[in-house]
Amino acid sequence: MKLKHLSLSLLTFFLCILGVFCTASYQAQNVAATFQALTSVKVCTSSNSGNQLLVQYAKNKGIFQKYGLNVEVISIESGTEAAVAMIAKSVNFCQIAGSSVINAVIAGEDLVMIAGIFNQYPYAFISVPSIKTPQGLKGKAVAISKSGSSTDAAIRAALKYLKLNPDKDVEIAAVGGEGERLQAMEAGRISATVLSFPLSLKAKNKGYHTLLDMTTLDIPYQHTVIATTRSYIKANPQVTVNFMKAIVEAIATIKKDRKGAIATLVRANKYDPKADAAILEEWYDTTIQKKIAKVPYPTLKGITKMLGDVKVTNPQASKFKAEDTVDISILRNLEKSGFINNLYKPK
Structure with missing residues (x-):
């Protein structure tokens, strides 16, 4: 009788162990499948300043992952070097200074602005x-x-x-x-x-x-943009759409998330959240709330003025119009479909 009970106990134990391993294996397979389903995308930021944190915020909040993207954020110190990285296909997208994209386009390079994050001097x-x-x-x-x-x-x-x-x-x-x-x-x-x-x-x-x-000054100027190459858009249209969905959702989210926005800035720039509390609050109110548009179209007026400034030292700029430097088709479709408007509806 004791032997029978012992055999049942051992059987129950091994079945439990097997169940644990099966469950763990199933969960691991699910995690692996989810990771494999994400599209790897390399995104650069050309500064860690307060007007360049949208991409890092979106990554921190899991917004890129929501749209099927496994984003690697790469910090590049200047817009000029960031433009070179995109041209060399080292990165797929970049949050970058508009002037760097404009100069590259004038030079005949394949770069294009698909969103305007800050359309004035910051x-x-x-x-x-x-x-x-x-x-x-x-x-x-x-x-x-x-x-x-x-x-x-x-x-x-x-x-x-x-x-x-x-x-x-x-x-x-x-x-x-x-x-x-x-x-x-x-x-x-x-x-x-x-x-x-x-x-x-x-x-x-x-x-x-x-x-x-x-x-x-209220002078239109294309400062911070989201840029990529026309060839990447053509080869990866759905990835580009998903990336822009994540960007506009990040804008909608950060405008309601004072704490998360400030936390992102603190981590990126080593501010003291207590000693610098007043300036961090003012940054959020003046920069995030007032300067980023809900629908982030580039400013064609600002780009036109910038092309005029470049023309003074580079006559080649006179051959280009503002429209030659942008592609707003994806953003326009997201707006017309109601996708962006839905982000601001109460849930």
Whole structure:
């Protein structure tokens, strides 16, 4: 009798073990199948600044995965280098400065803007505390990231607005990203630069002087865009549609997620969530809520003006219209279908 009970117990034990392994195996197969079903996509961001966080936010929140995409986010320090990466097919999409795409298109490269994330200047033109007027910059060095970048275009526009000649009155030095430019200013190597929110607010709190808040100018300018190549769209139409679905959903989500937006910025830029709480809140209100459109069309007026500026030094730009640099067909279809409008309906 005892032997019989022992045999039943052993049988029950082994069946339980088998059940555990079968369940674990089934779950592992499901996870593997889900992973295999996702399309791998490489996406670059050309800065970690406050106006370049939408892609990272979408990844953090699992929005790309929702649309069948396994996205690898690659940080590239400048728009110029990011454009090169797309041209070389090292990445498939990029959140990048519009000026870098425009310059590449003028040069005959296969790049195109499919969304406009920030359609105005996101910068403040900041100087060291000792310089409180534009005239004080004469003969001094001002910093950009790289020649041909959005910071180059912005600082030239700021200088012209302030009645200074960017080619005669100052020395324009390529220093690097926002962090490097602020460090160069703190070290006394440069006298001014452009910084985006919230770093510009942080610099102001440190005693640096705001010569011009470019966000108040209301001048159309294609600053941050989502870009890819026309050849990639043609070869991967559904992937491109799914990517844009994720982007517009990320916009709708981040506008309702103050905590998640700030957390993404804090992780990317090492802000102190307590000490920097006030500027982080102001960044969210002024940048995320007010500057990103629900339907992120590029600004054709802004691109037209940018082409005109480039034409001064590169006559080749006169051969192009703003429409030659964009493809809004996917975004237009998402809007007409009601997909974007549904993202903002109460659930």
